[in-house]
Amino acid sequence: MSKAHDVLFKTLADPTRRALFERLCREGEKTVGDLTARAGVSQPVVSKHLGALKLAGLVRDRHEGRHTHYSAQLGALAPLIDWTSQMAGFWQNRFDDLEDLLKRMDQ
Secondary structure (H helix, E strand, O other), rough: OOOHHHHHHHHOOOOOHHHHHHHHHHOOOOOOOHHHHOOOOOOOHEEEEHHHHOOOEEEEEEOEEEEEEEOOOHHHHHHHHHHHHHHHHHHHHHHHHHHHHHHHHHO
């Protein structure tokens, strides 16, 4: 697994970061204040998590006056999607092999 995969998994492993990212995916661009209002943690904590998401390429920020707006970057999930597809294929092949073995044993 590449370092990029490791960074994405590590970043999304945190439930608060994952919730912030999911919210941005569902609701679109939000300010730090908007995100803090329903995050259940303080603004500095939200900002720290957004910084980690930004470093992983999962969010982009846009400054407008005194406000910073964040938006999800869905393309950053491509390595995770590729990895899960590979794993799904791997396990599907294993289950197919097991099914074939069980059928041969029943004969």
